[in-house]
Amino acid sequence: MGNLYDLLREDVRFEEALHSCMNCGICTAICPAAEFYDYDPRKIVDTIQRRNEDEIEALLRSETIWYCGQCLSCKTRCPRGNIPAVLIAILRSVSQRMGYFVESEKGLQQFAVSKKVAQTILDIGYCVHPDTMKYEMHTEQGPVWKWYTENIEEIAPRFGANYHGEGPGALRSIRKDTMEEINKIFEATGGKELMRKVETGAKNKTNIRNDEDLFNLVYNRNTSKE
Amino acid sequence: MTTKKHYWNEYQKEIADDKYFYERSCIRQTFFPGSETAFLRMIKEELGKDILDVENQHTCTGIGFYTDIVPLETTMTIVARLLSLMTEAGYENYVPSCVTSFGVFSEIVDLWEHQPSMLAKARKILYDTTGRTFELPKNIAHPSDIIYKFREELKEKMRYRLVNRFTGKPLRVVEHIGCHYAKIFPNKGVGKAEFPHVLAGMIESWGGEVVDYPERRHCCGFGFRQYVVRANRGYSVANTKKKFESMQPYEPDFVVANCPGCTMFMDKWQYTIAEMEHKTYDKNGFGIPVLTYEEMAGLLLGYDPWELGLQLHQVQSERLLDKLGIPYNPNEKYKSVSGKILPNPEKPQYLRV
Amino acid sequence: MADFGFNISKPQSIDTNDMDVNRLQALEEKVPSFRSCISCGTCTATCSARQFGSFNIRRIHNLYRWDQRKGLEKEMQKCMLCGKCTLVCPRGVNLRSLIIHIRKALADKK
């Protein structure tokens, strides 16, 4: 048994996520990603269970592991009790750990994901917040969203929100001491390390040092026809 | 013609009946802040229950976890911190507003049950970093579970029914369940994963008719990283499109969802599709309104539509309000909290508003 | 049309409701052994073209059955008509003849 398979297996979720696959295709049949990408979760599960190191490495460097939308529809159906979506999450985790994610366009997007989600958590304690959902970045949200974000201070209280306020309520500012605890937890559990790894990997691969330039590149680039 | 013999699964999960610890949802606060307000009002004022909304709570990191940028250990410890707030306040019933968060909590608690060493690890890291301790929740319920549980009690207080007042017929409602509500753990959802009864039960008991259509179980398309990164949004919108194409022949009056993300996407993507492909899924080009279940319940209880925040939806709801016979003041729609009339949002080019 | 920086993805799955069954019937009349395939892959295992590329002759059967014209067109030119597949098929499918007829059918439709 080689290294990569062992790395996958080290993840605490692995044991539950893969028992044995009989290639019935029930996961691919209802997979939203298989409907719109050239993507087949069954094949990924089968590749892992075959334990071929070269194939697993190719997978970790591939576009295909980044197509899954983590809806977990596959978990509900698998007649062998496997969880393809969790195997994907494990592959992504190892791909980032090993630095392989930079080999694919979709993998490189993790730089943008890190800035947009993880950094937001560390900065303000939310995954998503109107302040970080700028209309220019989300024109597909439409004019009502534009209107809301432009007038949020004046209108949010109508819905009982406590926008940027102290105390409880929707969209309140999260207390400084709480933010410190979140930051400590991220540091102690490898959350920050992963962010650093993604950042260094992406910058070295693309040779783009400027955050904004790199962000715009990976956020918008789509060379596949899909 | 659809011939159907039995409808929605009646499987009942355990739902605590009082003393809830409420965890707010990043997405719901961002897009539907009025829904969380309405939910708390229903629980406290209509049902007279105790629900706690604490100040020092924060994200569960769910979106970071499912975009694979926040490691399991981190999410697990953040979950532990949220639980410590519950423990600190003396509560045992955890109620996460977000379906993603509901999924995260279900997954992490399941992991701890199967791998006690991970629970020990979470306890240790949390204590080492914050000095906090926590107990496991006795019950985890999504707010939609609670509304479902008390749907008959709420019905007694409701001033309106899901009935078209022009025709007297039940409104045709598409219910959409967030994937992480029951697909991860079917036993954790009312009615399980295939025919979840959580929203269907509300619709039926409040006078509406549930639409069963082929892509009913299909994901809204959020897909975490598939929406977060612009380059991937073609996937995200395509899934919503698939659902609307499938439900279109049934001519639903509105869609209701229990996941804030799904509600937002199914609302906003109708605009995107209309502008990109000049397609809408109702007969008149307005799109199909998509409501949160709190908004649906709030409207029937007689809450003001503009206090609920219906003006934050891209697909406008006036036509639905007319069908329900719910009065509204158009002049109030775009007012600020101080009563100032704000400029109206721009009109989309194609989607009618 | 508005441009939001992405296109709406097109479904990739096979929609069997779109397929033209007449095309299949026409082929089966010419090569009746088409029906006998059990997708065992013996043909692919022995295929000469397979040695040098991604050609998978076994898939031809399903691509044709589902009327996947695009997929077929891509695949059909890879075959070198050596006929080894026909020799090894345990169900006696005349694959070589099949390829010739599919090529013809695809050309005719153009």
Next chain:
Amino acid sequence: MFKPLEMKEKEKASRSDESPKPREIKRRLKAVKKIRRKKRLEPEEVELPLQVAIIGGGAAGMEAASVLAAHRCPVSLFEARSELAVNVKNKYKIFPDFSDAGQLVQTMVKALDHPLITVHKDTEIVEIIQEPDAYILLDNKGVSHTVPAVLLASGYEPFDAKRKEELGFGIYDGVINSLQLETMLKEHKVVNSLGEEPKRVVFLQCVGSRDEKVGNHYCSKICCVTAVKQAIEVKRQQPDTEVYVFYMDLRLWGQGYEELYRQSQEEYNVHFVRGRISEAASTFDGRIQVKAEDTLLGQPLKMTTDLLVLMIGMEASPGTRKLGKACGLEGPYGFVRSKSVHLEDNLSEQEGFFLAGSCKRPMHIAEAVNDGRSAALEIIKFLRR
């Protein structure tokens, strides 16, 4: 040559009451032995004055009864339902040779027409008490039966496809199970939910089998060939109907099965698709939409059909579950456990308690018949020991 006991001897061996006391069993067996020795008769020449109880009037139980009777062993056959051989009777024709199931049942029922066989229909055995040398069976009518040997042949029941909610059985009219299709075939009336001849029929294998989600890891083993048989019958009755069979493996292991598969492809143009259907839903026009992956292509596919036939597997019947558990013979999935599947498959861990047929595991009709027959011989061996 068989020699009946003379009346006086018979009375000596047995008493008039139908159900002797356990101690009586031993006495009677001894008495028979004594008479036999005295008259210098071979064991099989003497009629046993004791009723053997067979629980279950299906293929295995009925065959066992007729074999026991032919060997001069009186039998009480208990069937919980009002009819015998219900599972066989529900079928139209039997693979691989398309024998008529009705005729088969007739033959089997006829073989029970024997003075030594008493058939108790509508009689469910609710309790079994083990005594030294005997078993006391209590039935649902409150009657007890004391016997030297019991044959459990309580069989299987078809999987209830409602448990696979995502497949829409019991929800959408266009979704039926393989037994309902048998009935349609029998009546020559294969129709969709609107009563029309279907343009397309889709079969799905492994419903309730090989599926952790319903707790059945095992293969029910008869569904593959049944689908092939049914597909052919559909095509025979309605040649213009398109037929698709969705499978994971085609396990056509029996004599003539593979040939039948080939015939279905070549002669009847039945299409086989390798992929398990993930869900079925009703379309707006009342047809059924299914989703699967064509795993041989590696692409998901969507198909609309007039009729979706679920090939339901075999599960232990309620009687099998209950009695197996009560007697401590519960095996995997609620089936009962034999002493050894190789050489002692009709024996159980308990002396005098025998097993036959699909109460042990999925079996097809011929297997169950053979198994009933071999169990009968084991019982005779035991009683004449």
